[in-house]
Amino acid sequence: MKPEREALLRDLETRLGHRFRDVGLLDRALTHTSFAHEALEGGAAHNEALEFLGDAVISLVVAEMLHQRDPEGHEGAKSKLRAHLVAARSLAGCAEAAGLPALLRLGRGEEKTGGRLKQALWADAYEAVVAALYLDGGLDAGAGFVRRTLAPALAAAPAEDPGGDAKSALQEALQARGEAVPDYVVIAEEGPEHRKRFRVQCRVGGEIAGEGVGFSKKEAQQEAARRALDAVRSRTV
Numbered sequence: 079m080k081p082e083r084e085a086l087l088r089d090l091e092t093r094l095g096h097r098f099r100d101v102g103l104l105d106r107a108l109t110h111t112s113f114a115h116e117a118l119e120g121g122a123a124h125n126e127a128l129e130f131l132g133d134a135v136i137s138l139v140v141a142e143m144l145h146q147r148d149p150e151g152h153e154g155a156k157s158k159l160r161a162h163l164v165a166a167r168s169l170a171g172c173a174e175a176a177g178l179p180a181l182l183r184l185g186r187g188e189e190k191t192g193g194r195l196k197q198a199l200w201a202d203a204y205e206a207v208v209a210a211l212y213l214d215g216g217l218d219a220g221a222g223f224v225r226r227t228l229a230p231a232l233a234a235a236p237a238e239d240p241g242g243d244a245k246s247a248l249q250e251a252l253q254a255r256g257e258a259v260p261d262y263v264v265i266a267e268e269g270p271e272h273r274k275r276f277r278v279q280c281r282v283g284g285e286i287a288g289e290g291v292g293f294s295k296k297e298a299q300q301e302a303a304r305r306a307l308d309a310v311r312s313r314t315v
Contacts, residue, residue, distance in 0.1 A: 079105060086181060093176050095226070096211055096219045103214050107206035108178065110199060112185030125206035126270050132205030132220075133273060135212050136164055139224040143232060159235055163228055166275060166291050167301055170197035172227040173204040198268055198275045198291045205273075244303035248280070251310050258283045260306065262299045265289075280306040 079102065087101050087108075098104050106123045114124035140163050144156045162168065173179060179200050184193045193199055204227075212220035249259055266277040276295045280288040280302035287309055290301025 090177065090181060094207070094211060094223055096215050096223070098210075098214050100214055103210045104207070105183075107210040108181050108203055109183045110185065110188060110193070110202075112188035112193070113183040116185040116187075125202065128206035128209040129202050129270070130209075130272050131212065132207070132209035133164075135208050135217070135220045136169070136205060136224055139221045140164055140228065142221075143225060143228070147232065159232075161297075162235060163231055165297055165301075166198055166201040166293055168228070168231055169201035169204045171231070173200035173207075175227065176204075176207075178203045178207065196291075198277075201275075202269065202273075244300050244307055248303045248307045248310065251307060252282060255310075260287065260303070262302060264295060264298075278302045282306065 083105070084101060087098075087104050090104070091097055091101075094104075107125050107128050109122070109124045111124045111126055114122040137160070140160050141156075144151070144160060148156070179194055182194060182199065182203055184199075208220050208224055211223055245260075245262075252259060261281045263279050263281060264276055265279050267274055268277065269275045273293065275291055275293055276298040277289065277291050278295065278298035278301075279286050280290070280299070288302045288305030288307075290298045290303070290305060292298035292301055
């Protein structure tokens, strides 16, 4: 590993709150498959396998956070809130706050096509970094990072219905203006089978009104609808 790269990773350790015994594990967590496939030596390690483990750790920690917040709360409400907190949009925000996007190692093709701006890749990196923390420092290291980074989102989210039904709200807003109902089109499916992401466009009258990414088509549609709803509400009447 080049000294400059190691210096950047050591600086990241401060934000993560953990000093790695094996900084190469952290480097792997930030290495996209496109970089590994283009590596001259071939067979370079990438973060896809770590994403799977990180997803499991995050789910466990978030479930614990929700239980501590409301031990006797309704299971359905807590399940909705957990889905909201572990959604790609939420994890991407945590990744950005920790400075992960700038440290991603991407292949030349992925870099040229705007991969560094893809929130789905940010969310993947967050999951992989959580897994690296878990493997290097145990559950306390991984859980501590998850709690710190997701605590603001948990505090801000209502327990009843986080995120709301943006699709219904958008349709009602458009109908009130006499506009066409929206259509939702899946334009891409990305990522490994165990954690496939869907990219969806919300189109109104044939025009793109919003775009969303999620780990299910429903989640991606809701994100696209939220963005479209923001655009509708910001129009000058």
